[in-house]
Amino acid sequence: AQKVTQAQTEISVVEKEDVTLDCVYETRDTTYYLFWYKQPPSGELVFLIRRNSFDEQNEISGRYSWNFQKSTSSFNFTITASQVVDSAVYFCALSRGRDDKIIFGKGTRLHILP
Amino acid sequence: DGGITQSPKYLFRKEGQNVTLSCEQNLNHDAMYWYRQDPGQGLRLIYYSQIVNDFQKGDIAEGYSVSREKKESFPLTVTSAQKNPTAFYLCASSARDRVSRGGNEQFFGPGTRLTVL
Numbered sequence: 204a205q206k207v208t209q210a211q212t213e214i215s216v217v218e219k220e221d222v223t224l225d226c227v228y229e230t231r232d233t234t235y236y237l238f239w240y241k242q243p244p245s246g247e248l249v250f251l252i253r254r255n256s257f258d259e260q261n262e263i264s265g266r267y268s269w270n271f272q273k274s275t276s277s278f279n280f281t282i283t284a285s286q287v288v289d290s291a292v293y294f295c296a297l298s299r300g301r302d303d304k305i306i307f308g309k310g311t312r313l314h315i316l317p
Numbered sequence: 318d319g320g321i322t323q324s325p326k327y328l329f330r331k332e333g334q335n336v337t338l339s340c341e342q343n344l345n346h347d348a349m350y351w352y353r354q355d356p357g358q359g360l361r362l363i364y365y366s367q368i369v370n371d372f373q374k375g376d377i378a379e380g381y382s383v384s385r386e387k388k389e390s391f392p393l394t395v396t397s398a399q400k401n402p403t404a405f406y407l408c409a410s411s412a413r414d415r416v417s418r419g420g421n422e423q424f425f426g427p428g429t430r431l432t433v434l
Contacts, residue, residue, distance in 0.1 A: 212357075236420035246405060248360075248425040255420060294359060298420050302367070303348050303411045304375075305423060307359035 205230045207297050207308035215314040216285055224280040224311045226295030232256075234300030237271065237278045242292040242310070254278065256300075282313075290315045320344065321426035323408050328431045330395070330402070338393045338429045340408035347413040349391035350423060353377060354405040363406075366391055367413065395431065403433045 206229040216222045228237065239251040252262060254271050262269045266283045282289050292310045321342045330336045342349065348367045352360040362375030366385040380399025385391055391410075395402045409423040 207359075234420075238422060240425075246407075246428040246430075248407065248409075250422045250424065253420070253422050300420055303413070303421050303423065304362065304365065309357070309359040 205232075205235075205297055205299065205306050207295050207306055209295055209308035209311050211311045212309075213312045213314070215316060217316050218287055219284050221281060221283050222285055222313065224282075224293050224295075224313065226278045226280065226308060228276050228278065228295070228297045230297060230299065232299045232301075236298040236300065238294075238296040238298070238305065239269065239278075239280050240294045240296065240307075242294065244291070248294070251280075285315045287315045287317055289313060321408060321410055321424060323406075323426035323429050325429060326427065328429055330431060330433050332433060333397045335394055335396050336431065338395065338406055338408075338431070340391045340393065340426060341389055342391075342408075342410045342424075342426075343389060344410055344412070344424065345388070346410035346424075347388070348411045348421075349385070350409045350411075351375075351381070351383065351391070351393045352407045352409065354407060354428075360407060363393065402431055405430050 208227045235256045237254045240248045242248050259271050268281045270279045292312045294310045295308045296305045298305045324339045350365040351363040361377050363381050364383040366372035382394045406429045408426045411421040411423045
């Protein structure tokens, strides 16, 4: 069975602080894909990143970075120097390699306080 | 601009009525999906379609129906059999990678918020 766990339900930090959102996944597949999506107050999910199971290199995109560790089945997301516009619900998700079905975690609601 | 449109943005339904939520995409994507989101919950898959004239049940299909007569359109009908339909509904689409067959990112529409009165 596949599962995605985001243990942090809600996080609040003051603007300019760094914040890490945790994601732990379970799968028996050797080929799989991991995703992060952002859901701002408007409701639409915005795709942030996709990682396949064979690529454990960390990724950095501006203030965003992702740490993928197969040894601990984790795919954590860090926002550096957070801004108020980063306030949103963030979802980690998992897809097996055989189709495009995605399993979502329950999300972490992030509040960036001015 | 390419994207996914959903209408209406807000929908109110009386108990016992069927309602249909619209989802259209001009991304030329083969696969389309419907999700339901409840407060504090992740997204749960209702139905998905990988090609025209074919669709499969997701995890919570009871009380819902879909059709896929055109590549661009994937309407969702919430029937009176759905006991607790008040929720936020999101439609998504993805391209199909002919080599890997899976793992493609999904792109989402703005959602429809359905309230049963």
